[in-house]
Amino acid sequence: MRQVYLDNSSATSLHPKVAELMASLLKEGLANPSSLHGPGRRAKEVLEEARGRVAGLIGAKPEEIVFTSSGTEANNLAIKGMAMAYKDKGRHIITSDIEHFSVLNPLTRLEKMGFSVTKVPVDSNGVVDPAAVERAVTPETIFASIMLANGEVGTIEPIKDIAGVLKKKKVILHADAIAAAGNIPVDVNELGVGAMSLSANQFHGPSGAGALFVRNGVRVRPQIDGGVQEGGRRAGTEDLLAIAGMGKAAELAAKEMPERSNKLRSLRDALRDRLTKDVDFIHLTGHPTQRLPGSLSLCVEFVEGESVLLFLDMQGVAVTSGSACTSKALKASHVLLAMGVDAAVAQGSLHFSLGMNTTKEDVDYVAKVMPPIVDRLRQMSPLYEKVSKEVKA
Amino acid sequence: MRQVYLDNSSATSLHPKVAELMASLLKEGLANPSSLHGPGRRAKEVLEEARGRVAGLIGAKPEEIVFTSSGTEANNLAIKGMAMAYKDKGRHIITSDIEHFSVLNPLTRLEKMGFSVTKVPVDSNGVVDPAAVERAVTPETIFASIMLANGEVGTIEPIKDIAGVLKKKKVILHADAIAAAGNIPVDVNELGVGAMSLSANQFHGPSGAGALFVRNGVRVRPQIDGGVQEGGRRAGTEDLLAIAGMGKAAELAAKEMPERSNKLRSLRDALRDRLTKDVDFIHLTGHPTQRLPGSLSLCVEFVEGESVLLFLDMQGVAVTSGSACTSKALKASHVLLAMGVDAAVAQGSLHFSLGMNTTKEDVDYVAKVMPPIVDRLRQMSPLYEKVSKEVKA
Amino acid sequence: MSGPYSDKVMAHFANPHNVGELNDADGIGEVGNPACGDIMKMYIKVKDNVIVDTRFKTFGCGAAIATSSMATDLIKGKTVDDALKVTNKAVAEALGGLPKQKMHCSVLAEEAIQAAIDDYLKKTTGKGLNLKESSHEHAHEEEEGHEC
Amino acid sequence: MSGPYSDKVMAHFANPHNVGELNDADGIGEVGNPACGDIMKMYIKVKDNVIVDTRFKTFGCGAAIATSSMATDLIKGKTVDDALKVTNKAVAEALGGLPKQKMHCSVLAEEAIQAAIDDYLKKTTGKGLNLKESSHEHAHEEEEGHEC
Numbered sequence A, B: 001m002r003q004v005y006l007d008n009s010s011a012t013s014l015h016p017k018v019a020e021l022m023a024s025l026l027k028e029g030l031a032n033p034s035s036l037h038g039p040g041r042r043a044k045e046v047l048e049e050a051r052g053r054v055a056g057l058i059g060a061k062p063e064e065i066v067f068t069s070s071g072t073e074a075n076n077l078a079i080k081g082m083a084m085a086y087k088d089k090g091r092h093i094i095t096s097d098i099e100h101f102s103v104l105n106p107l108t109r110l111e112k113m114g115f116s117v118t119k120v121p122v123d124s125n126g127v128v129d130p131a132a133v134e135r136a137v138t139p140e141t142i143f144a145s146i147m148l149a150n151g152e153v154g155t156i157e158p159i160k161d162i163a164g165v166l167k168k169k170k171v172i173l174h175a176d177a178i179a180a181a182g183n184i185p186v187d188v189n190e191l192g193v194g195a196m197s198l199s200a201n202q203f204h205g206p207s208g209a210g211a212l213f214v215r216n217g218v219r220v221r222p223q224i225d226g227g228v229q230e231g232g233r234r235a236g237t238e239d240l241l242a243i244a245g246m247g248k249a250a251e252l253a254a255k256e257m258p259e260r261s262n263k264l265r266s267l268r269d270a271l272r273d274r275l276t277k278d279v280d281f282i283h284l285t286g287h288p289t290q291r292l293p294g295s296l297s298l299c300v301e302f303v304e305g306e307s308v309l310l311f312l313d314m315q316g317v318a319v320t321s322g323s324a325c326t327s328k329a330l331k332a333s334h335v336l337l338a339m340g341v342d343a344a345v346a347q348g349s350l351h352f353s354l355g356m357n358t359t360k361e362d363v364d365y366v367a368k369v370m371p372p373i374v375d376r377l378r379q380m381s382p383l384y385e386k387v388s389k390e391v392k393a
Numbered sequence C, D: 001m002s003g004p005y006s007d008k009v010m011a012h013f014a015n016p017h018n019v020g021e022l023n024d025a026d027g028i029g030e031v032g033n034p035a036c037g038d039i040m041k042m043y044i045k046v047k048d049n050v051i052v053d054t055r056f057k058t059f060g061c062g063a064a065i066a067t068s069s070m071a072t073d074l075i076k077g078k079t080v081d082d083a084l085k086v087t088n089k090a091v092a093e094a095l096g097g098l099p100k101q102k103m104h105c106s107v108l109a110e111e112a113i114q115a116a117i118d119d120y121l122k123k124t125t126g127k128g129l130n131l132k133e134s135s136h137e138h139a140h141e142e143e144e145g146h147e148c
């Protein structure tokens, strides 16, 4: 059966050249980059080459890159690390309603420690209003954390404008660029961010490597204490294999980005057009144009996302859903709800995230297998029954 | 030139079978284990297989294993995680003078937050006295953290006895078993520990995977917040490649341990005997018999460790040193000082850590190249000059 | 491959039994809430106090569809009284178990059976079951909206 | 390969110049402290106020040996006054730079030169340099023993 992987937002497929580099490093064997001997110096060289490549992807200086084990850890280091570093300056932090749990949950921890957090809302496209961020600033505000792009609905936020209004108020901006970096052009200086999180598995690198950009002059208190790796900002023997993979993936993303995103956009638009034509009662979610190139996010009314996902899986198609039933907490995606999507409609959430391997044949295949699945589930659905009766009446 | 890697205490060489599994997973490609679709379920299967293997190595239940990105992170999760989970019970913690910085530095953080820490001393062999631990217990004590084996001098601690005295006082024991697990038999039930840290790169697995054993009933507060991975105890997309490697390495360590450690012991003893015979003024450090099988730790008087290390490196031999000059903080190893080694003698610290790949030829080679290096450096040393004059006189 | 669901759940989900409506149903019960992700509507046909036929329509996840399918299988051919004894646990066990966070689907199936029988009894005897407030909704409130 | 040391440091470390003692030295200076990891002992032979020969013995790391070697190279052939102008920076620069945490080795080299000259002056003129408390030891105290 055809295997179509359209869940690159959960973890991208590995770039063949990244896999190749990692395989060759596996064969070579890697020592500890802190060691003074030859094998250690070679390991250090691999580490610093990767750092340079990741810095290059986002216009940063190498020493501004702190490697972590995931995007989640990078967000934790940014949020808790800056909160601890600046707690004597103030205890107020700004964020948005649609951040990832790796931003929201650390903030909840901080609230329990006496920090206060203001969450700015989003519009129906999932866009944060820079003016709302500006209004949220108090004399106590130490930083804001707003995502550059949302991984569930694909919306790209006006980070440059948000950084602009915050700069006037001398508030640092951390951007969770995990879903964005490597997929759209991201330059820390153009954006004006003080800190920014990335994750290799979002741009065809491996899981196991993330990075936090920390602008020179911005302080973060380490969240993992021990040795003096990563300039004293993150202890622990480095996962050099994953880090080297991240570096290579960053280099390739920078090089191949225009080509990749053109292809992704046209395939994504083709899939969107086919599905909206062949399936009725589909709601597109997220911003219609200001969005990640490979992301198609929608809600199929009268059916539940997990059921569609499982039937698609039986046809070899891998996607994700933000329905309550697919989440471990049994709550519908807070992102969809924050955008004002009706809770019942949100149950039909599906996210198709295309990657560099996606082909026209994949799109054709999904466009072919999806409508009968929806139809079958709707035939089973007591909600659709009502609608079809209403339509008939 | 012959390459002899005797720095397995910094990072072991990768077991060929571990490298093989990782290479095949790189080729296969791994999805996100949280995903519901087929590739996600396959990833989950890889994850749980690894968990079972790691649990198997130490006699734990699979659900008692929390994967982390390093041994350092496992220690941080244990120390800060238990401190936060039990802070309402008490704020006193016991540790020893010879713990790794990934235990000591988190404790320093906790001290700044109002916890108090008692460090028990060690004897000249680096052994912690269980009675001293018992005496340190107060009604406020919530846990103790004592290492199972010291990675710098090789001494194995009487953890079972320490756990025994603590059990009477209802104090949880965390053991940093990072240097020990996979190298000597370790069973969490026999030892009686409540939590225990491991690191894959200490038993021929990859860097990038560690684990914390958390006994059912023992609580740790997550230190990385976000998604609900690892039973809600550690958020972030899993580094499946490294974790799978750790699982395989654990399985192999369990199987090959008797054979490996017999070989390591005899090679290590041979190296010790040759070096002590051919180089005078050598002090062996750590316990003479109660020690890790592959570890030979010593101080060469009148020379400085980094210089020996660099000359050995020019001969293709990789070792490590605990001298002040090799540390980034320019302080001699706190482990050696805690054992009462004279500060000047500690400057000549060297640690030879053998691994499964070490051969008799390696030992012969090192035994051959080392004495002339020491001799050359001593001819340059104003300290040796005095001694040789004294000896002559 | 280790999925969230047992093979039996997947089999019932992929090919559910008794899907559809009964035009001449003697009792119809609908439970659940679309915002929470699951609605089950159950139809029963009763002859001589025995459930001779049954159908369902379900909006929900794999477990919701599979439990609906299994619930209809379990009550078919049973007397009304025996059908009322089919518990959520029985449904879940018949499916070879359910993931913990999906057990509420089996609760919904139990409630759907009771709602259909309640409707049948109301229609035939004028007096329904003394149905408690939906335990499903209840659990919902208790856990502060954490679970639907 | 990117090691901690420049190629020049490694070259001087691997093959240091002027190693040894001078039996007929006119001045001998010893600085440092074994507990801190470095001791340098420097010998000078002076003729007509010019340092015509010099040797050193050093206990210490790669940088300590390399700076000793370079320091002896730099003062050889210089007048005593000019030798006193050789700073730790000059030594470090001549070596193509030193890692930040190894700069103290160059300080030690400067101090060794001064100690040897001090000894020479004391022997010849009865009056040494007005050497301040070892700036090395000083730095040591200031930084609470963090750096040797």
Ligand SMILES: Cc1ncc(COP(=O)(O)O)c(C=O)c1O
Binding pocket: A009, A010, A070, A071, A072, A073, A075, A100, A102, A147, A149, A150, A151, A152, A176, A177, A178, A179, A199, A201, A202, A210, B235, B236, B237
């Ligand atoms: C916007 C955003 N933030 C954070 C994360 C978490 O990153 P990771 O999965 O690397 O832990 C993700 C995951 O995709 C994401 O999309």
Ligand SMILES: Cc1ncc(COP(=O)(O)O)c(C=O)c1O
Binding pocket: A235, A236, A237, B009, B010, B070, B071, B072, B073, B075, B100, B102, B147, B149, B150, B151, B152, B176, B177, B178, B179, B199, B201, B202, B210
């Ligand atoms: C006893 C001990 N604890 C902790 C660590 C740190 O582990 P890691 O290097 O995996 O971060 C080490 C490293 O070797 C160790 O030997």
